[in-house]
Amino acid sequence: MKKIALINDLSSFGKCSLTAAIPVISCLGVQACPLPTALLTAQTGFPSYYCDDYTNKMKHFINEWKKMNITFDGIYSGYLGSAAQIENVLCFLEHFKTEHTLYLADPVMGDNGHCYSIFTEELRNGMKELTKRANIITPNMTELCLLANKNCDQLFSHSSASKEDFLKRIEEIGHLLLNDAINEQTILVTGIVRHETAQAYMGNLAISKKESFYHETVFTGKSYSGTGDLFASVIAGSLVQGFSIQDAIKKAARFLQPAIEEASLENIDRNHGVHFEKYLNLLLQ
Numbered sequence: 001m002k003k004i005a006l007i008n009d010l011s012s013f014g015k016c017s018l019t020a021a022i023p024v025i026s027c028l029g030v031q032a033c034p035l036p037t038a039l040l041t042a043q044t045g046f047p048s049y050y051c052d053d054y055t056n057k058m059k060h061f062i063n064e065w066k067k068m069n070i071t072f073d074g075i076y077s078g079y080l081g082s083a084a085q086i087e088n089v090l091c092f093l094e095h096f097k098t099e100h101t102l103y104l105a106d107p108v109m110g111d112n113g114h115c116y117s118i119f120t121e122e123l124r125n126g127m128k129e130l131t132k133r134a135n136i137i138t139p140n141m142t143e144l145c146l147l148a149n150k151n152c153d154q155l156f157s158h159s160s161a162s163k164e165d166f167l168k169r170i171e172e173i174g175h176l177l178l179n180d181a182i183n184e185q186t187i188l189v190t191g192i193v194r195h196e197t198a199q200a201y202m203g204n205l206a207i208s209k210k211e212s213f214y215h216e217t218v219f220t221g222k223s224y225s226g227t228g229d230l231f232a233s234v235i236a237g238s239l240v241q242g243f244s245i246q247d248a249i250k251k252a253a254r255f256l257q258p259a260i261e262e263a264s265l266e267n268i269d270r271n272h273g274v275h276f277e278k279y280l281n282l283l284l285q
């Protein structure tokens, strides 16, 4: 059975990070192998939470898994709370990433033009080191701009421009990052919200040196905790299973769209995340 190492935190509430990744990867028929970076009573968007940091325990997973001669088909790193954790991920990659391993780096740093509380310049530089080494990265527009040192207000202000113009601007920033990548890379910009007169759309744009692919669905929801993690998990699992990036994106959108819409109709607080559990069956098709 194919295996993916999931380097992420375990947050009891928020339906993000490992609580999102493990069920999705399992439904896609891939073994989920978690390397927890921290335990949290709830994700950090809640007004109060307790965090037990696992930075110093991450090396035991590397040492023990080495002793077991484990190999991975995929490695997926997500939310990382500090530059020290990023150092540990770099060490993990040195031991476990081969030319046959698909490495997906999700540079979790912010959303909707705002940085998360963990953000520091050191974290940004660390994320740049991880994303350079990845085969696929899944930034949202805010994170894309942070990685490229661009002002994201300018990009967001074009969300009502023509579709072609808006996507071209995102693509240009993507190409700047592709030049820094060590491996052949796809930049998958997630959660692109585009406004037309009477309708909003949510889309994802895959940018590689050869080509770009854009896919969108009607957007009736709002922004929720964990949707980026659910999306990246579908992409990682599907690519490891040999699906094309285009099919992986369509599968992720088909799964997330109803989950977001239902949470929104029920007025669920954004911190609690979406009703993805009810739609996991859509990943089996």
Ligand code: PXL
Pocket (backbone or CB within 6 Å): 009, 011, 016, 017, 040, 042, 043, 044, 045, 079, 108, 116, 225, 226, 227, 228, 229
């Ligand atoms: O979904 C990203 C994420 C993951 N893990 C934790 C978070 C967040 C976003 O805020 O706080 C702990």
